[in-house]
Each structure stands twice: as structure tokens, then as C-alpha cells.
Amino acid sequence: MAKKPDGSTTLTGLRKQAEELLRSTRRDVAAMPVKEVQQLVHELQVHQIELEMQNEELRRTQEELEAARDRYVDLYDFAPAGHLMLDTHGTIVEANLRAETLLGINRKDLIGQPLARFIARSDEDTFHRHCQEVMKSGTRQTCEVQLGNKAGASRWGYLESLAIFDDEGRITQWRTALLDISARKQMEMELESNKIQLEGIIESAMDAIITVDEGERVVVFNRAAESMFLCQSADAMGQPFDRFIPERFRQAHHGHMSIFARTQATSRSMGRPGGLLGLRTNGEEFPFEASVSHVRIAGQPLFTVILRDITERNRAEEKLRQSELRLQAILDNSPGMVILKDTEGRYLHVNRQFERAFHMTREQVVGKTDEAIFVPEQAAAFRANDLKVHQAGVPLEFEEVAMHDDGPHTSIVSKFLLYDGDGKPYALCGITTDITWRKIAEEALRSSDAFTRSVLNSLSAHVCVLDKDGFILKTNDAWREFARCNLSRTMIGSDVGANYLDVCRRAIADGESTAQVILGGIEDVLGGSQPSFSAEYPCHSPEEECWFLMRVTPLKESQGVVISHTDISERIQMARKLEQHILLLHGKQVELESLAKKLIEAQEEERKRIARELHDDFNQRMAALSVELESLERASLTLSETDVRRLAEIRVQVGQLSDDLHDLAYRLHPSLLEHVGLELALRDHVAEFTKRTGLPVTFDARKVPGTLSLEIATNLFRVMQESLQNVSKHAQATKVTVRLSGSSKGIGLSVRDNGKGFDLEDMNARVKGLGLVSMQERARGLGGFLRIHSLPREGTKVCAWIPRALKGV
Known part of the structure; x- marks a missing residue:
């Protein structure tokens, strides 16, 4: 770096310049007046002070500049890149600490050394051309060279050089920045090595490897691909x-x-296995399987496809499939079951006979053990026999029992091991021959009678077995015990050897009413015209009444029938009692309906009486009271104005009370029903209801009979009255429709609103709706019905219908 200037030298130079300027001034101070001299001295003193202040400011500025220069010197020395200043011959004239480290020599020793000395021999020409380009063009130039130092260490450096010009445009020096790129070069060499290895792998791969760019144009095509597609x-x-x-x-x-x-996936298989076809350059198509991967290099996508020609494999698989089909056909058509298990006892294969026997598909069986298919006892026995074959290492035969739909089946099972190419057993094969029927025949010959007898004796019903001619072959203990105790009951009183058909014929001759039906049923089952027969018949004794249920079912292959007699006396007696209770309950229901009708009639009569008393008595008295108050109001001249006003208010209230009593009497018993009929009475009530509640009600009448009985008219009126009352209280409706319609069969009334409705299943609504119960009783009492249709938030519709024929409508 440049040496800092001395302060005393600078001041001396400035003084000399000042003295020179003073000598050159035109005015002589000695010839000046005193006053001007004093003024001049004053100015000089002021200038002196200003100069001293400026000098102090310059001193501070110089110190700050020197501190800043020191900081930049540190940045220069400790920069991550080496910085060199060279003369036109390439000799180092200045260097920072990083350059000292990179070149491996002390900075003092570095100055005056040619930079070419630190360039490896292999890159001397490169560096020489770099120097020439810098000195020739004067522009920024770069190059990469290998460096060496005294210790023999080698590293890669990146040189970036720029020429320095003097005022006349001549190159006097040039600066060079030196960066250590050894790590990058090492990585590039490793990448190149990996690239060579990858190319070797690709070229030596047995599968075709093809890489395409974004436009699906081939950029990699290995030798296997050349052979596969017959294309260079x-x-x-x-x-x-x-x-x-x-x-x-x-x-x-x-x-x-x-x-x-x-997609974001980096790889996947292409198509379904065996479903892809390629095209050779000779036009031949061939099957292949492939997978594709997706990578992005330098922002450009590349797709690599690995393909394998599976032509030979498909041929081999087809031959194997044909062989397996032949073997499978042999196995599936074998009358015996064939099984294949691995060494752990898991099923590998079963034939069709196994599927038919156990109602399981091959897919349901494969992979399972005997424990998952059979009951524990059978599974344990099968596994024990398998282990014996594994231990012996030779074929063995066993007698095994398996449970089928029709019972246990006994089979002779031949089991043997299958070996792989190394001579190790990998599976056990079993071939079964069903000997169930042979076993059954043997067992039947030994214990048929004892078994049959034990079964028959275990039944509580009275059972006998007939042959095809009707002779009794066997009976159970219950049959014999009943026959012993009830010799007079001819339908069951017979033992082995007797002809049961003759027993029935004797019963017919003795006048048994059901014997003919029973005989015909038995003969139909024996003849095969009926699959079975059953009948209930009485079999009373002087001590008690009994009923029996006879069932006749055929034996296999029409060898006879089985007859059972089951005592159903208790059931018949219970049915009789139930019938009596039903009749009693019906009578009670009739009584309740009659009582409900009488209550309704009594209610109407009571309403009629109260309405008459309200109209004829109370209302007349209220009218008289109103007249008296009016007379008093007119005749009282001595009363004050306040008293007169109070009398007027009382008279108005009495009038309103009279009107309310009149309305109450009308609602209790509408007299219009008796004078003008149902239709006009309903219209009048609808109008009164609209006036009283402000709720609009539409009334529609169609084909209403001219004359109706007062009972029907009253009950329909009450249904409408109660329905409108419910709408007013609960429905929150804005529209109501009342429809009265007649027909040849009866007369109907419906009241529909658009209110909030209710849930008919709600028990609380049922309990609280006593008015609904009353309406239902009124309709039911006249032989009609009442239906209510309602859902929450969907309104309510009440429909009543009364027949004409029952009540003479």
C-alpha cells in the first residue's frame, strides 16, 4: 500500500505559497494610512481565525479518511478472493492476504514474483493466452487454471483480470481477482465420472433405456434399445x-x-402388465412392459423409459397356462377332492369337488388353514395327519371324517409331499375317496334298529312308521304308552304289525268324522300325490277332551311314511278361551260405544237446555235491565253529568253482556240447524267465526242433501265447530277452508288450515286433544269415521264422513 504523507511537509509547502502571493500584491503596506492598516490587521486576524478553524476541520476529515482507508485495507486483505496487482510483464506488485494463502507464499516474498511461476505446467499455455488477451484487449478476461505451491499442494483457481490505463490511455498495470474453485472442479470431475459410469450402465443394461425431452424427442438410446427396435x-x-x-x-x-x-410423481408403471405394444423398424409389433421416470435438469424436463421385451415370457406363460388348464381340468373333473397345502398347513389349491362339498370358492379357501374352515376337532385331526406325512417323508393313507351339509363324510385320504428342485418339501397333496355311503351301509346294518328306536323314543309326540302298504313297522314309547292307557281311542290304539289303514277304516265304520280325511291324506302321501299331510282331530274320552295334530311325511325313496300325533289340547283350550275373551271384549266395546253415544246425546240435550235458559231467561232479563237503565238515564234530571255518563257506560256493558250471552247460547245450541238446515247453519257459523277472530274462512258446499236428520246435522256441525276452535287456539293459520259435500253414499265435511300442524305420533298431543276424541266418537257413533292429516309446519286437515244408508241421510 502507499505510504501516508507527513503533516509538517504539507504545512511548509502551504507557507511558501502564501509568501509568494504576498510579494505579488500591488499595494505597499508602509504607504497605507494607519486606519487602513488597522483595518487590514483586523481582517488578517479574522482570516487567521477562519484558517485555524478550517485547518482543524481538515484535520478531522483527514483522520476520518485515514480510518476509512484502514477499514478498506482490512476488507481488501481479508476478502474471500485473492487480489493481485501486476505490471505489464506479469510481475506481482501488490497482493492481499487471501492471495498469500492461495499461492502458499508470504506476501513480502510474493511481491516481485511473476504470477506465471505459480501456475501448474499443464495450464501455462492457458495462462499465457490469458495475459495476452488482457494486455491486448484491455477488457475483462477470465480463465481457469491449476495452481501449485512450494509444498506441492495443488488447487484450481479462477482468474478474472482487468487492465489499468494511465491518463494517456496506455496500460500500466492490471488487476487480477483469484478465486479458489477446487471444490467446484472436484464436483465436476465426480459428475463426469458418474456420467461415464451411468453411460456404461445404460449401455450394458439388458433392458432398453430411452430418454426423451419435453417434446418427446430421443436424447438417450442404449444398445439394448437398438436391439429391441432394430434401430441404430x-x-x-x-x-x-x-x-x-x-x-x-x-x-x-x-x-x-x-x-x-x-403430476408430482417422479416415476410410475406404464399401462397394465402385458398390455403395451412396441413397433420395430421392420414393422413388427411386440409386447413389452415399461416404467417411466420424470426428472428436471436445468429447468428442462426429461422422461426416461425403461422397456423390457416380454415376447418370450408371454410364450412361456401361455405354455404354462395351457399346462395348468389341462391339469386343472383333470383335477376339477375328479370325483374325489384334491387339496394342496404349504408346509405351514395353509391351502394353496383345491379342486371343484372340494368347492361343491363345502360350498366355498377356491378364492375363499386359499391362504387359510384347517382351523379357519373346519370345527376345531376336525381341524386338529387333519393337521395331525399332515404332520405324520411330513415326519415320515413317504406317502400315507388315513381315514378322515369331515362335516358336510348332509352330515359327516368319511373318506380315505392319500397324502404325499411335493419337493422343489433342491429336494426340499414345499407342499403336501391330498387325494380323497369318499366312503361315506359304504360306512353308512355298514353302520346301518349294525345299528339301524337301535338308532331308529332311540330317536323315536326321544320324541314327545306319538310316532309310528308305516311301510308302503300301511303296516306299522316301528312305534316309539310315547305311542305304546298312550295306546296302553287309551285302548278305546281307535286312531292310536295299534301296535307293530297292524295295518294302520285298516285301523282308519274301522274308525270310519264306527262313525269317526275325521277318519275319512285322515285315511285319504295318508294314502295320498303313500301314493306320492302329496308331499305331506296334516290334520287336527278330536280324540275325547269320558274323563277329558283332547285334540291331536297328525302329520304324515314320506320316507326316502317312497318306502313308507312317518305318522306323528302331537297333543294340542292345551293350545285348543287356550284358543277357545281367547275366543271367549274376544267376544267379551267386543261386547264391552259395543257397550262403550253405546255409552259414548248416550253421553254425546246427553251433552247435546244439556247444551240445548242451557242455551234455551240463557236465551229465554237471562237474555230477557238483561234486555229488561238495559231498558230500565235507559229509562233511568232519561228520567234522572237531578243526577250529575258524571252519574249520567256512568249510567250510559253501564247500559252499554249490559248490552254487550246480552250479546255475549246470545252468542254463547248460539254456540251451545245453534237453533238454525232445526230451522234452515246444516248448510246455512255452517255458513252462518263461518261468518260469525270470521267476524269474531278476524281469520278468513272459505266455505264451499256441493251436492248437500236437502234434508238431514238433526242428529247427523248436529254432529257434523259440532265437528266443524271444534275444528275451527282448534284452528283459532293452536294452528296460527292465515287461511282456512271448510268444505261440505254429499254423495249417494254419504255426506262428508273437511276443515283444512295452513297453520303449524302437529305430530300425530306425539302422545302428549293425543292426551291433550280431548276435542279430537269427541269428534271421533261422534263420527263413529253414526257409522262413519273421522281422519286427521297433519305434519309439523304443513297444516292440518280434519275429514269427517257419515254414510247415508245407515242413518237415512
């Missing part, structure tokens, strides 16, 4: 990949590649 790499490079795909699949291929490019 040079001919394939830069060509569209779809030239190796049959034309009919190209559009679908482009669509799949486009979708794959948009």
Missing part, C-alpha cells in the same frame, strides 16, 4: 419417440405422458 442409436437420436409405438396407440400415449408430466 444415431438414427434414433432427435427423432420422436412415438415412431416406436403403433400408430393406433400414439394419441393415447401422448395423453398419458402429458398427464404424467403434470
